[in-house]
Amino acid sequence: MEIASILANVCLFLCSFLSYHFLKKKKKKNRIPKQRAKLPPGSMGWPCVGETLQLYTQDPNVFFAAKRKRYGEVFKSHILGCPCVMLASPEGARFVLVTHAHLFKPTYPKSKEKMIGPSALFFHQGDYHNLLRRLLQSSLSPGKIRKLIPSMESVAISALESWSSGHIINTYHEMKKFSFDVGILSIFGHLDSNHRQTLSDNYHIVDKGYNSFPTKLPGTAYYKALLARERLNQILSEIICERKEKRLQEEDFLGHLLNFKNEKGEIITEDQIADNIIGVLFAAQDTTASVLTWILKYLHDDQKLLEAVKAEHMEIYEANERGKKPLTWAQTRSMPLTYKVILESLRVASIISFTFREAVVDVEYNGYLIPKGWKVLPMFRNIHHNPEFFPYPHIFDPSRFEVAPKPHTFMPFGNGVHACPGNNVAKLEILVLIHHIVTKFRWEVVGSQNGIQYDPFPVPQQGLPARFWR
Numbered sequence: 001m002e003i004a005s006i007l008a009n010v011c012l013f014l015c016s017f018l019s020y021h022f023l024k025k026k027k028k029k030n031r032i033p034k035q036r037a038k039l040p041p042g043s044m045g046w047p048c049v050g051e052t053l054q055l056y057t058q059d060p061n062v063f064f065a066a067k068r069k070r071y072g073e074v075f076k077s078h079i080l081g082c083p084c085v086m087l088a089s090p091e092g093a094r095f096v097l098v099t100h101a102h103l104f105k106p107t108y109p110k111s112k113e114k115m116i117g118p119s120a121l122f123f124h125q126g127d128y129h130n131l132l133r134r135l136l137q138s139s140l141s142p143g144k145i146r147k148l149i150p151s152m153e154s155v156a157i158s159a160l161e162s163w164s165s166g167h168i169i170n171t172y173h174e175m176k177k178f179s180f181d182v183g184i185l186s187i188f189g190h191l192d193s194n195h196r197q198t199l200s201d202n203y204h205i206v207d208k209g210y211n212s213f214p215t216k217l218p219g220t221a222y223y224k225a226l227l228a229r230e231r232l233n234q235i236l237s238e239i240i241c242e243r244k245e246k247r248l249q250e251e252d253f254l255g256h257l258l259n260f261k262n263e264k265g266e267i268i269t270e271d272q273i274a275d276n277i278i279g280v281l282f283a284a285q286d287t288t289a290s291v292l293t294w295i296l297k298y299l300h301d302d303q304k305l306l307e308a309v310k311a312e313h314m315e316i317y318e319a320n321e322r323g324k325k326p327l328t329w330a331q332t333r334s335m336p337l338t339y340k341v342i343l344e345s346l347r348v349a350s351i352i353s354f355t356f357r358e359a360v361v362d363v364e365y366n367g368y369l370i371p372k373g374w375k376v377l378p379m380f381r382n383i384h385h386n387p388e389f390f391p392y393p394h395i396f397d398p399s400r401f402e403v404a405p406k407p408h409t410f411m412p413f414g415n416g417v418h419a420c421p422g423n424n425v426a427k428l429e430i431l432v433l434i435h436h437i438v439t440k441f442r443w444e445v446v447g448s449q450n451g452i453q454y455d456p457f458p459v460p461q462q463g464l465p466a467r468f469w470r
């Protein structure tokens with residue numbers, strides 16, 4: 001990342017979080033009671049700013065790895081206006097996300113909550129969260145997603161056709177279009193092209209404004225995003241209206257949301273439906289796109305591995321009369337090498353390096369105090385890169401997944417009540433896209449092949465510029 005843009009980002013973050021910090025300051029008095037347990041080791045950095053500058057002016061992975069080395073598996077810091085405790089062990093992550101999940105709540109800046117929609121499931125806990133999660137999980141069960149394979153294949157093929165005219169593409173941007181289209185499939189099943197386009201145009205504006213400075217000044221990216229978010233509500237309302245008029249009882253996520261009624265006759269409101277649809281699109285798009293981009297890089301960097309993956313897929317391609325017959329569910333379950341490549345890419349890239357929770361009471365963990373209101377960060381990447389669990393962790397080696405990882409050491413999709421309900425869709429769409437890429441196309445990476453940029457997930461520098469051809 002260029003230094004100017006790093007500093008601009010730091011300023012943006014500091015402004016928004018310092019104002020948040022200032023408003024919360026009064027509440028913080030008397031927060032730490034007379035304690036038996038002590039705070040974890042670590043440094044809280046400078047007053048107010050904490051260690052935010054250090055984090056944002058160096059590679060975050062280096063920042064956290066150095067801390068872990070110095071302080072051990074539990075350490076404190078102060079980032080983006082918030083005191084935090086980092087937990088870099090499988091036990092720590094499990095404590096927060098699974099066994100003591102009731103002591104911690106999800107936490108996001110208000111501006112982000114507003115942009116996605118406050119009723120989106122990942123901001124919630126308890127009954128409402130359980131209900132929404134159940135509806136999403138049943139719409140994404142293996143029985144349902146297997147029916148999406150032919151449509152996923154069409155989306156993959158048309159994406160690849162558009163890349164293959166010899167021009168240089170930004171792989172990450174193109175993968176984002178692909179994962180958005182698959183997200184639309186998972187939510188709506190079939191959606192007419194008009195609605196798909198208007199959803200895509202407005203979602204794109206929301207996406208651009210999401211990480212910008214939250215101000216309601218007209219003309220700013222955030223303000224434009226808020227307006228686009230309102231338009232998304234109108235579009236979704238039209239789609240819902242058409243479904244109701246046609247009395248369609250679809251089994252997709254929208255269908256599950258619309259058909260829900262509990263024993264008291266309560267339904268899910270249109271605003272709740274909209275927030276959850278935008279929430280799922282948001283959770284599905286950048287994550288899958290950045291993993292796909294990394295996979296293409298790792299395969300490009302290891303031509304021997306690429307040839308072996310290709311051989312696995314050519315066998316299926318030939319069995320399907322050179323692609324004339326569609327992929328079957330059974331075939332997608334029988335791509336063992338590609339599956340291991342996906343797992344190893346999820347581990348090495350660890351695109352969700354950590355997640356955030358907030359302690360709802362004072363919590364004691366391993367003799368350390370986590371005060372109420374502090375953020376808690378289970379550090380997935382540090383666990384995935386710990387040589388104790390994954391020897392020579394920086395080496396890309398899919399064969400390590402021939403043996404299952406030690407329990408709770410591999411959490412690319414999180415763990416516990418908020419673990420990713422879309423993980424099977426993500427893996428399926430990756431398998432489908434890889435199948436079509438390696439059986440019909442070749443690609444080369446253009447320009448510098450090393451370096452990471454944060455967008456906000458880690459992606460190869462400049463989104464991995466590449467050229468595809470048949």
Ligand code: HEM
Pocket residue numbers: 121122123133183186279280283284285287288291351352355356411412413414415417418419420421422423425426
């Ligand atoms: C490779 C791609 C993906 C990765 C690495 C990924 C990773 C994750 C992780 C780590 C979490 C847990 C976050 C936390 O505990 O704070 C999560 C939650 C979530 N993911 Fe994914 N995800 C991916 C793709 C998808 C897809 C394709 C969908 C939907 C179709 C999806 C929908 C969600 C939702 C709705 C949540 C929130 C669940 C809840 O709060 O109960 N994700 N994801």
